[in-house]
Amino acid sequence: MKPADAFSADEKIDDQPESEAPKFVALDLLDGVKFSSRYSHFVSIIKFILLGLAILLVGLAFVLPNLEKEEGFTLDYADLILSDDSLTMKNPQFVASDLSNQNYVVTADTATQKTATSPEVTLKNLQADITLKSGEWISLSAPDGILNQDTGLLQLFGDINIFSDSGDQFTMKSAEVNLKKRTIVSPNPVVGHGPLGAIEADRLVADQLTGKLRFEGNVRLKIYP
Amino acid sequence: QSALTGGAYDTSQPLEIAADSLEVQQENQLAVFEGNVDVKQGEIRMRADKLIVYYSDKSTASDGGPANIKKIDAVGNVFLSSPRETAEGETGTYDVKNKRVDLRGNVVLTQGKNVLRGDKMTLNMVTGKSRVEGAPETDGGTGRVKGIFVPEQKAE
Numbered sequence: 001m002k003p004a005d006a007f008s009a010d011e012k013i014d015d016q017p018e019s020e021a022p023k024f025v026a027l028d029l030l031d032g033v034k035f036s037s038r039y040s041h042f043v044s045i046i047k048f049i050l051l052g053l054a055i056l057l058v059g060l061a062f063v064l065p066n067l068e069k070e071e072g073f074t075l076d077y078a079d080l081i082l083s084d085d086s087l088t089m090k091n092p093q094f095v096a097s098d099l100s101n102q103n104y105v106v107t108a109d110t111a112t113q114k115t116a117t118s119p120e121v122t123l124k125n126l127q128a129d130i131t132l133k134s135g136e137w138i139s140l141s142a143p144d145g146i147l148n149q150d151t152g153l154l155q156l157f158g159d160i161n162i163f164s165d166s167g168d169q170f171t172m173k174s175a176e177v178n179l180k181k182r183t184i185v186s187p188n189p190v191v192g193h194g195p196l197g198a199i200e201a202d203r204l205v206a207d208q209l210t211g212k213l214r215f216e217g218n219v220r221l222k223i224y225p
Numbered sequence: 226q227s228a229l230t231g232g233a234y235d236t237s238q239p240l241e242i243a244a245d246s247l248e249v250q251q252e253n254q255l256a257v258f259e260g261n262v263d264v265k266q267g268e269i270r271m272r273a274d275k276l277i278v279y280y281s282d283k284s285t286a287s288d289g290g291p292a293n294i295k296k297i298d299a300v301g302n303v304f305l306s307s308p309r310e311t312a313e314g315e316t317g318t319y320d321v322k323n324k325r326v327d328l329r330g331n332v333v334l335t336q337g338k339n340v341l342r343g344d345k346m347t348l349n350m351v352t353g354k355s356r357v358e359g360a361p362e363t364d365g366g367t368g369r370v371k372g373i374f375v376p377e378q379k380a381e
Contacts (some may be wrong), residue, residue: 193298201247213249219258221247223240223294 057190088112104115105129108145117149126156137165142175152180160186168194182208190215240294242276253291254280262299268308273317274301293330294321303328310336312346324350332357 078091094106123145130138138191143158155176162170173185174198183206202217245260258276270356297322299317307327308311315330325349334341334357344360 071308085341091357213251215243215247215249217243218245219241219244223242 085115086112087116089159119148121145121147121149139163147179153178164194166195168192168196175204195224197221227239241265256280264297269298270306271317271319272302272304273299275299296320296322310334312348314346326350339373341370341372343370 010064017204026080030134031059031196035191076095077089077095079089080159081088081090087119089111090109092108093099095104106128106202108123108127110123112122112124114120124143124144126140126145128140140160142156142160145154145156147154156175156177158174160172160175162168170190170192173188175184175186184204187203190199190201192199199215199219199221201215201219205214205216207214229374241263242264244327246258248257248259249255250257258278260358262271262273262276264271264274264276267286277300278294279298280294297319299319301315302311302313303315304311305317305326312332312334314328314330314332315378317329318327319325319326322326326346328346328348330344332343332346334343334355337375341357343357345356345358348355355369359367359371362368
């Protein structure tokens with residue numbers, strides 16, 4: 001795996017004011033200097049997606065540890081393919097851990113930006129694995145995702161599954177992840193079950209900052225005392 | 226004999242809750258059900274406008290055991306029923322650990338044709354015994370409980 005330049009922990013993308021969100025520069029593909037600036041923009045976006053998703057997943061997992069400053073992280077990838085105007089990163093892997101030993105590993109098969117000026121990055125087979133302070137392990141998988149890096153909205157499609165090693169599982173058809181506001185909204189039915197019981201509802205709204213998880217519409221919960 | 230259970234009540238049955246919405250507040254370890262809340266456990270059923278479930282998740286559970294429910298508060302149009310009786314009031318509390326239900330505010334208990342009115346009812350789900358109290362005079366009440374008991378017709 002090729003290590004992207006490891007970004008120091010304090011260079012958090014979501015701390016950047018809206019106006020300074022990374023913008024792409026029109027590229028003259030033969031000009032090395034411009035390519036490398038496009039490359040670095042692209043890498044910072046991938047980091048933004050994977051890091052944001054990792055943090056949100058922790059919130060979704062019914063556990064809300066306070067996320068201390070990250071110690072550091074690395075973003076690796078297998079290959080970077082430039083074809084026509086699209087830039088594809090193969091097997092991006094983002095590994096991070098914070099001071100309280102929570103480890104995040106977020107990967108995707110591919111991350112593709114169609115054109116230099118396109119705000120959208122398409123992701124295939126997203127997989128996020130988190131180990132929490134409590135030792136609990138949680139995983140999220142989503143077949144497809146599209147991030148609009150201008151709005152910070154990551155649309156996840158296909159059967160999204162969230163597992164935890166304590167036996168809890170959530171499935172939903174699609175979800176909109178707001179990486180800047182740190183919320184996840186699933187506009188269609190959500191089903192969850194685990195050792196404690198089972199739940200289903202028409203919609204789910206998870207807000208990682210307030211620590212609230214809201215199920216709406218025909219909520220049915222079954223608890224095994 | 227119990228005003229609500231006719232015998233010990235089986236709290237080991239699964240608890241089913243239906244509602245218009247559920248909000249889980251992880252930091253406060255609260256789950257708030259709102260809108261047409263309908264709870265079923267075995268033969269016991271409870272309806273209310275809002276239900277607040279106080280739980281302790283396993284990371285804070287004192288005995289380290291699995292997450293569990295400590296208490297349930299019901300607010301607004303609380304209606305409790307079993308096959309033989311009903312009980313209603315403005316608010317209610319179900320203390321899961323001590324297996325006790327409290328109903329407060331315009332409490333009405335019915336058992337067949339018998340009706341008992343008071344301000345507060347306490348039901349012990351282990352013994353099946355319940356106690357009804359009138360509204361204290363300080364609250365403008367008479368401090369008394371009212372009941373109508375209809376003798377069963379003797380077979381001719």
